[in-house]
Amino acid sequence: MTTIDAPAYLRPASATDAELSARFQPVFDRIAEGNVAREKDRILPHEQVGWLKEAGLGRVRIPVEHGGFGASLEQTFALLADLAEADANVAHIWRNHLAFVEDRLNAKPSETNDRWIRRFLDGEFVGGGWTEANNGTFANLKTFVRRDGDRWLVSGAKFYATGSLYADWLDVLGKGDGDTVLTALVRRDDPGVELVDDWPGFGQRATASGSATYTDVPAAEGDVFPAGERFAYQGHFYQTAMLSVLTGITRAALRDGTAALKARGRNYPQALHAEPIHDGQLLQVIGQVSANAFAAGAALRAAARAIDRVALEPGERKQRVLEAEVAVAQAQLTIIAAALEATTTVFDALGASGVSDKLGLDRHWRNARTLASHNPRVYKARILGDWIVNGADPVPNLSFVDRGGQGN
Template identity: 75%
Template sequence: MTATATAQTYLRTPTATDDALSARFRSVFDEISAGNVERERQRTFPHEQVEWLKGAGLGRVRIPVEFGGFGASLQQTFALLADLAEADANVAHIWRNHLAFVEDRLNATAGPANDRWISRFLDGEFVGGGWTEANNGTFASLKSTVRRDGDGWVVNGAKFYATGSLYADWLDVLGKDDDGTPLTALVRRADPGVELVDDWTGFGQRTTASGTANYRDVPAADGDVFPATDRFVYQGHFYQTAMLSVLTGVTRAVLRDGTAAIRARGRNYPAALDPTPALDPQLLQIVGQLSAYAFSAGAALDRSSRTLDRVAEAHAAGDRDLPGERVLTAEVATAQAQLVIIDAALRATTEVFDALGASGVSDNLLLDRHWRNARTLSSHNPRVYKARILGDWIVNDKDPVPNLAALGRGGQGD
């Protein structure tokens, strides 16, 4: 399983086909979709559904075939995540931290410690976490610590937005050592001193376990601690694109559920152009517009995720010049995709109700979950700044890429 001496990372040219990936995961996604509404209604945590995906191998989808994975590209990985989000936006979002950490280890220098991580992924071990400081702390004022303790390390601190933590075997924690150097520590969820609190109060993404994680003298081994600045250069773009994948899936789910609802609708308003809702041209126009929102979201996701494959390709080849240029392209594409996909998701999740009348707000349909999920996801990394940054780059050549070495770059958003 160890990478060859000539290849410094575990990255390889993707080999998976879309058909093979669909054949492996489609039936699992369909099973997950079947219970989506009831889980949302009861706020039932999808532990079983996450286990199904572990068993199907979603956690190793990006690992090259020669190391035991499926060899998917980033474009294929994010397309799968969008398909999963169409089935259940909560379940898809739960996988964001795990897939990002797998990508980080694929980019890392090959060696015994990282070989162990590849083995853990192949065994189905799952990574959750949260970098964001609790109690309104910021990356610039980290209070969480990762300090030397004999032959190992000890972790203390409190985090929020710990997405996926309740489903995890490992937790990805950011803290500072005694010299103020930011470090990443992976700790076992089952270790003493780890406390996970289900206190996420958001009106959307309600079963993602995005609440508080407390760490009190939690041990971490040498091979599981490394400088935070060593994380892969497109990590921020990966986290953002994962969120955009979920929003793309939500937009498709709105089209699916809105279409089913209008077909089932029995009567129409007196002002309607046809007494049968499914034949009313104005209502059909709304559904057609929903399909355009889903199309634009999917196209933007596809285009932006391909730019990340280009960054990974340059890194795998050991090219010292191309990654910077390609990171710039990815930064622009990810920001543009964010503007397109968020707009599409919020419009679709609102306008669907224009085609359905009062029956569309029934708790039986629970269509409001789509808007709540879209609004919550869209709030993680506010789009309000993106158009300005893009305009400043286009007009004034202002570099849109933040300092990649800055603390927090590549965290769970931008």
């Protein structure tokens, strides 16, 4: 694999899977312990996010020579899936932070970007603020980033502000002068920032994906960037991070479904065996769920490898972006189907006892269905088919993707 052109911060991966697992899996296991209770009572996982900051998850992609762990994107998304298996809410909270780290790693070295790398190394955390509130769109931004002397001021309203209540910084998209679009990094604790945990969805309820209002919030000169300079594979990164969470949910459904079947003490008269754990039809259900989990994991790694190639082979970036678009779309179709099937059919192995509120197995379907609805899959198969049959560009808006837009 070739290295990228200097002077970007990115380097080929140097971490091993074993090293990353040894560092982070014990933390993930601790996080898993209270998952059901937090989910049931909508307890925000501030403490758990703090554990991950201390462990250094926020710097996992930063090269070792700059103080990070040197993970590839494939390894990063695999870790995120492992975290999602422990707690899907906590994993989703990290999506915006990891994306902004990736953006800064793609930027040219400068005093400003060196400062951001130091912030990441110090554990400072970034939340999101891109989606306009009140049905606004990227084409009709009502959030403004305007210059005020030697600083900038940010005003507007956002929704889906995932991770913001856990953050030190908020990454806010807004309209600058004329037709320019800017992203501004503002302090989460500034008096002009109001965050409300009013996410009404039936899933992903502890991600703090609610409302954010900005009233003349200052941003320093070095913390405002043209949106057109965001990293080329940004849309693919955001989408694959979400697919990582769905993959983890699928594995969690397999884990919890298996445990519930083992604990089941009686069976129906029509069963093949009096003991549920020896009933061939119930074992078949668990076997199919395991295949769903396998398919999701394989698709996730394939998509992540395609994005790794975009990051590290800029000379062929347009072709690599196209390949990543296809891989991520195929992974989206595969992983969403696997997650929704697994989180639904696992109950066929459990009977009425499987719906006990104490088990909380409904959380897997609710969380999977919620994530799958963020970026509907209904369009993806058609776009893929048109590309395969007719050669239609699956990235017709490539220039927007290159500007860092969320093309997925």
